Every structure is written in structure tokens, then in C-alpha cells.
Amino acid sequence: MKAIEFNGVGKDFGDFTALKEVTFNVEQGDFFALLGPNGAGKTTLISILAGLTKATRGTTRVMGLDVQQDYRAARRAVGIVPQELVFDPFFNVREALVFQSGYFGIKHNDAWIDEILHNLGLTEKAHTNMRALSGGMKRRVMVAQALVHKPPVIVLDEPTAGVDVELRQTLWAFVKSLNENGHTIVLTTHYLEEAETLCNRIAMLKRGELIALEDKDKMMQRGAARSVILKLKPAQLPASLQSLLIKQHDNRFELKLADCNGLEAILAALRAEQITLKDLEITQPDLEEIFVQMMHA
Numbered sequence: 001m002k003a004i005e006f007n008g009v010g011k012d013f014g015d016f017t018a019l020k021e022v023t024f025n026v027e028q029g030d031f032f033a034l035l036g037p038n039g040a041g042k043t044t045l046i047s048i049l050a051g052l053t054k055a056t057r058g059t060t061r062v063m064g065l066d067v068q069q070d071y072r073a074a075r076r077a078v079g080i081v082p083q084e085l086v087f088d089p090f091f092n093v094r095e096a097l098v099f100q101s102g103y104f105g106i107k108h109n110d111a112w113i114d115e116i117l118h119n120l121g122l123t124e125k126a127h128t129n130m131r132a133l134s135g136g137m138k139r140r141v142m143v144a145q146a147l148v149h150k151p152p153v154i155v156l157d158e159p160t161a162g163v164d165v166e167l168r169q170t171l172w173a174f175v176k177s178l179n180e181n182g183h184t185i186v187l188t189t190h191y192l193e194e195a196e197t198l199c200n201r202i203a204m205l206k207r208g209e210l211i212a213l214e215d216k217d218k219m220m221q222r223g224a225a226r227s228v229i230l231k232l233k234p235a236q237l238p239a240s241l242q243s244l245l246i247k248q249h250d251n252r253f254e255l256k257l258a259d260c261n262g263l264e265a266i267l268a269a270l271r272a273e274q275i276t277l278k279d280l281e282i283t284q285p286d287l288e289e290i291f292v293q294m295m296h297a
């Protein structure tokens, strides 16, 4: 069984098509990144998954359950951390979590609530009114609320937008441990280095269409060729290497590097001209470069 199945999912808002026909699966145990520029349709897709928005076309299943036909069961299978801070100002943190448990029909949830509070650094705020929390603390509660019913699938819609380094680290350590314990994680983020470090599969949406879906390692190979930065003494580049030059700053030369054989040829050319190599650094394209490349393709 797949954790999530989108099959020909489309959404129109009047004349405007926010999602065309999106088809892809998320496997159980994936740490999955859903990337795309503003307005690509990520939140719309997540709202459809959560049963909050009705798709115009197609079918969506969570853990085999149709989000329309089996709404309640499908809703229980997924925990959504929304982009916006939505809370009841009259509850304190613990009450908000107890209330949310009640929504899922869970009565004795104290042990799990304590564990969530602890893992999100919220224990000391348990009795603080929601209104009195800082933005970052409210966001922690949004994460906690999504987890009260121990959903097998957890979706985080830009959870780290505008939050401090400490929360990011706490959050990712917790989410990673949930993933290691078998929860499927779907993440949308504009911080591509987060997706690069955390996720094993990456999907890219552009104007309502899926333009890429691959294992992260494979996606990383799509990037512009690697390059090598050489620190040379004297600061000069053999003529035979000029065609590889990307940029130069003082005695640092950045050259295109197709593969390891390319590196051998570079070193041989330097030796032949008795140029000493003082330092060498091989750079890999990062996900951000690949993303920009794909969005402009």
C-alpha cells in the first residue's frame, strides 16, 4: 500500500487552473519533499490531501483511503501542519492538544501529549494561553496538534518559515525520529538545503504541473557539472585548461569538471608546466541550483 496516491488530481478556481493533472505516489517511510515556487500549487495539493479542498478532477488516497469517500478514516491517517497559525485563543497549550485529541475521538492521550510537548520543547509552556505564545512557540503547537492522533502520514507545509535556528533543529530532530519510527513525512519548504539534507525523494511542481519526481541522489546528479577550485602558485593557468575556466580570483581558479578523468588531465597539465597546486576543492551543485535550473528550463 502506498502512503499517498495522487491520480490525475486537478483543481480549478473558476477559470483558473491551480493544478492540472497531478499523478504521483509517496511510499510508506518516505521523507518526501514537495517543492515549487510561490503559487505552484503545493498548498492546494495538501489541502486536497487533508480533505479541506475538493479536487475538481482525479482521486487522492492516504494509506489506501479515498479522501472524499472515506473522509473520516483518511483524515485520521494524516497529520497536517498548516502554513498559517490557526488556534483557539481561549485554550492553553495542553487544552488545545486535549481538544484536538477529542476531535479524533481519543480520550486518554496524556502520555503521548507529554511526549510531544517534551520533544517540541513545549513542556514549560503547557499551561500558557495560546494568545500569550510567541509566533515560534505557536508554530510548535501547530506541529504538536498535527501529531496528537499519531498519524502514519505527516505533512508539514513550510513549517520553518520565519522560525529561529533552535526550533528548526528541535523540529527536524523530532521529525527525523518520527520518520525513523516508520512515519511517512511530506514536507514543503522554500529552504532547499533542508530538503536536501532531510528528504530521500523530491517532487517539483511548476504552475500546477509535476515537472520532476526522483530519488534525491538521482536528482542531485541532474545539476550543472561539478567544478573544481584550484589554488595555484604561480597564479597562472596552462593554456590547455583555459577552455574549462569558469572564474578566477587572485590565485584561485574555478574549472568545469565533468568527471574524475577530467581531474587527472588538469593535474597533468599543471605538472607539465611546473605549477604548484596549493589547494583543491571539488564543488557539487546544490539542490537550490538544480531547482532554479529546472524552473527555468
Ligand SMILES: Nc1ncnc2c1ncn2[C@@H]1O[C@H](COP(=O)(O)OP(=O)(O)OP(=O)(O)O)[C@@H](O)[C@H]1O
Pocket (backbone or CB within 6 Å): 013, 016, 018, 036, 037, 038, 039, 040, 041, 042, 043, 044, 045
Ligand atoms: N481559494 C482560491 N481561489 C482562487 N485562487 C486560489 C485559491 N487558492 C489558491 N489559489 C491560487 O492557486 C495557485 C496555487 O496556490 P497554492 O497556495 O497552492 O500555491 P503554493 O505552491 O502553495 O504557493 P506558496 O509557496 O506561495 O505557498 C495560486 O496561483 C493561488 O493564487
